[in-house]
Amino acid sequence: MTAEEPQPSGVGLVLPVLRAERRALGLLLMWSLLGVTPVLLSGRLIAFAMDRGFLAGSGAIGLGALIGYGLAMVLGTLANRQAVSHMAAIVEPLRDHLLRWSVRGGLHGVVRSGQDSSTGAVSRITTQVEKVRQILSGLLLSASSVGFTLVAALIGVLTLAPVVGLLMVPVLAAAGLAVAGLSRVWKRRYERSLAAEEELGACADEVLNGLRDVLACDARERAFEGVERVSRADARASAAVGDVGGLRAGVVGLGARAPLVLLLVLAPWLVSSGQLTPGELLGAATYLVSGLEPALRTLVQTVGNMGLELGTVLGRLARYGAIPDRSPGGSMALDRFELELAQVTFRYGPHSRPVLNRADLRIEHGEHVVIVGPSGIGKSTLVSVLTGLEPVESGEVRLGGLPLTSLREPWLRSTVALIPQQTYVFAGTVRENLCYLAPDATDDELAQTVLALGLDELVSVHGGLDGELTSGALSEGERQLVALARVHLSPARIVVLDEATCHLDAYAEARAERAFARRPGTLIVIAHRISSAQRSQRVLMLDENGLQSGTHGTLLRRSSTYANLVGAWNRQHRGRPSSGITPAANSVRRTRR
Numbered sequence: 001m002t003a004e005e006p007q008p009s010g011v012g013l014v015l016p017v018l019r020a021e022r023r024a025l026g027l028l029l030m031w032s033l034l035g036v037t038p039v040l041l042s043g044r045l046i047a048f049a050m051d052r053g054f055l056a057g058s059g060a061i062g063l064g065a066l067i068g069y070g071l072a073m074v075l076g077t078l079a080n081r082q083a084v085s086h087m088a089a090i091v092e093p094l095r096d097h098l099l100r101w102s103v104r105g106g107l108h109g110v111v112r113s114g115q116d117s118s119t120g121a122v123s124r125i126t127t128q129v130e131k132v133r134q135i136l137s138g139l140l141l142s143a144s145s146v147g148f149t150l151v152a153a154l155i156g157v158l159t160l161a162p163v164v165g166l167l168m169v170p171v172l173a174a175a176g177l178a179v180a181g182l183s184r185v186w187k188r189r190y191e192r193s194l195a196a197e198e199e200l201g202a203c204a205d206e207v208l209n210g211l212r213d214v215l216a217c218d219a220r221e222r223a224f225e226g227v228e229r230v231s232r233a234d235a236r237a238s239a240a241v242g243d244v245g246g247l248r249a250g251v252v253g254l255g256a257r258a259p260l261v262l263l264l265v266l267a268p269w270l271v272s273s274g275q276l277t278p279g280e281l282l283g284a285a286t287y288l289v290s291g292l293e294p295a296l297r298t299l300v301q302t303v304g305n306m307g308l309e310l311g312t313v314l315g316r317l318a319r320y321g322a323i324p325d326r327s328p329g330g331s332m333a334l335d336r337f338e339l340e341l342a343q344v345t346f347r348y349g350p351h352s353r354p355v356l357n358r359a360d361l362r363i364e365h366g367e368h369v370v371i372v373g374p375s376g377i378g379k380s381t382l383v384s385v386l387t388g389l390e391p392v393e394s395g396e397v398r399l400g401g402l403p404l405t406s407l408r409e410p411w412l413r414s415t416v417a418l419i420p421q422q423t424y425v426f427a428g429t430v431r432e433n434l435c436y437l438a439p440d441a442t443d444d445e446l447a448q449t450v451l452a453l454g455l456d457e458l459v460s461v462h463g464g465l466d467g468e469l470t471s472g473a474l475s476e477g478e479r480q481l482v483a484l485a486r487v488h489l490s491p492a493r494i495v496v497l498d499e500a501t502c503h504l505d506a507y508a509e510a511r512a513e514r515a516f517a518r519r520p521g522t523l524i525v526i527a528h529r530i531s532s533a534q535r536s537q538r539v540l541m542l543d544e545n546g547l548q549s550g551t552h553g554t555l556l557r558r559s560s561t562y563a564n565l566v567g568a569w570n571r572q573h574r575g576r577p578s579s580g581i582t583p584a585a586n587s588v589r590r591t592r593r
């Protein structure tokens with residue numbers, strides 16, 4: 001399968017196998033046709049047994065006709081058994097075909113994107129393929145037998161009692177129209193309920209996978225409320241399916257029974273006017289009761305539901321098996337990581353002033369950029385928008401040329417890491433805390449990160465990498481160092497520090513920034529000290545006029561706001577060197593809680 005191959009639809013997946021197995025399909029249809037012989041003969045034999053046998057005073061002829069009916073039923077059962085054996089000849093190759101196709105495509109996506117565990121993807125695909133096999137075997141069998149039963153019952157009625165057949169047509173047509181309308185509503189609701197079910201699964205997954213974060217941030221209540229809200233929506237969606245399903249079952253029941261009721265109401269007139277003999281009346285009733293009514297019910301409820309379910313599952317399989325597209329929103333890894341804002345406007349409320357107003361910005365992959373600006377101007381908001389944490393009012397935020405909204409959330413979160421001012425450490429070993437975002441990190445990588453961020457003292461004080469860490473025993477600066485090390489070790493391509501070094505002294509802050517600047521990828525820092533801007537490749541200045549970009553030197557000349565900020569900072573720190581910064585000061589401020 002290549003990227004140029006057309007992607008088959010759900011039905012397109014099944015058709016090649018049905019074509020290849022047309023001999024088995026033909027035999028299945030032939031045996032199913034033979035299987036409905038008892039239905040075709042039932043009314044005629046009953047009418048014959050009554051008119052020529054029991055009512056004519058010849059019990060032997062009546063009994064003979066009934067025995068003939070019994071034999072036809074035995075033959076019908078044998079024919080149906082044959083049909084089942086040909087079913088296997090179709091569904092087994094179909095299962096192999098679907099598995100080959102979807103596992104190949106699914107694994108391809110997993111390998112290229114690294115987004116999901118391969119075992120998870122394969123087991124999900126296998127479950128769906130097994131579901132298709134079960135539904136399809138049931139569907140083929142029911143559809144062929146129900147279809148033939150219906151046709152046989154209709155032919156029987158029309159040939160035995162044409163007047164009854166003609167009277168039935170408008171009743172059945174009205175019921176058919178009502179059922180078709182309700183089925184469309186049912187299908188829409190069923191699809192909505194599947195979507196709600198998927199959302200519930202994803203929500204529960206997210207909470208379970210992030211249980212540690214939930215506990216560490218004391219967000220149990222919020223997580224519970226989130227799951228409860230989605231779970232209620234799922235229950236409502238299922239109930240809505242049930243409501244319309246019940247109504248449709250009622251209409252089907254009425255529609256299927258109406259011809260029999262009509263026959264019974266008109267029976268005196270049909271017999272007295274000589275339209276039907278009593279035997280023919282009973283024969284017509286037999287066609288309606290044992291053929292038409294059950295066939296109609298099965299057709300609508302079983303075959304209709306199975307068909308819809310099959311279409312949905314096949315549609316999903318087609319998605320799994322499709323060769324990944326270019327978007328990480330699909331399953332392909334992205335190889336460009338430049339961040340862009342294109343005419344972005346953002347405000348917190350419909351009536352509040354826009355924090356960003358038609359802002360344009362491009363940050364190349366690998367750049368080290370520092371954002372500065374007066375307090376409350378919107379620096380944190382800018383990075384929230386850039387990282388997709390806040391949706392924009394207008395314009396577009398892009399990563400690698402693709403809108404952030406088209407990217408899969410887990411992929412985005414593992415590619416872009418934002419460290420806020422408030423960080424947390426969870427109960428566990430030093431290693432568990434540091435490797436949280438990089439479970440496969442080697443001891444060598446760990447040692448490099450520990451050294452680069454100056455965490456060696458903290459690690460040795462706690463008894464090495466396998467010593468226990470407790471959040472309460474750490475200063476805020478130490479907690480920030482742990483959070484920084486976690487992201488430093490992670491595979492994130494873009495790291496955003498939102499005053500994430502504010503509790504470190506100037507020396508530790510400079511060391512942390514240098515460690516991140518050496519790390520491959522983009523570094524965006526909201527400056528806590530102006531010294532950060534001096535170290536960066538580019539400074540982004542945000543003020544009421546919008547965004548300006550330049551080096552520390554060019555902005556000092558061009559932007560009065562920037563010059564004022566630098567002046568204010570210098571006055572505040574007069575007497576201290578701007579990189580204030582000596583190894584002696586290499587201790588994080590121990591602001592214990």
Ligand SMILES: Nc1ncnc2c1ncn2[C@@H]1O[C@H](COP(=O)(O)OP(=O)(O)OP(=O)(O)O)[C@@H](O)[C@H]1O
Pocket residue numbers: 348355373374375376377378379380381382
């Ligand atoms: N969740 C929110 N809801 C409503 N308004 C908000 C919200 N968060 C921030 N704001 C407002 O948006 C504006 C920009 O805030 P933001 O935190 O982005 O500024 P900042 O430049 O990062 O500030 P600081 O330097 O003080 O951290 C401020 O007026 C702030 O009051």
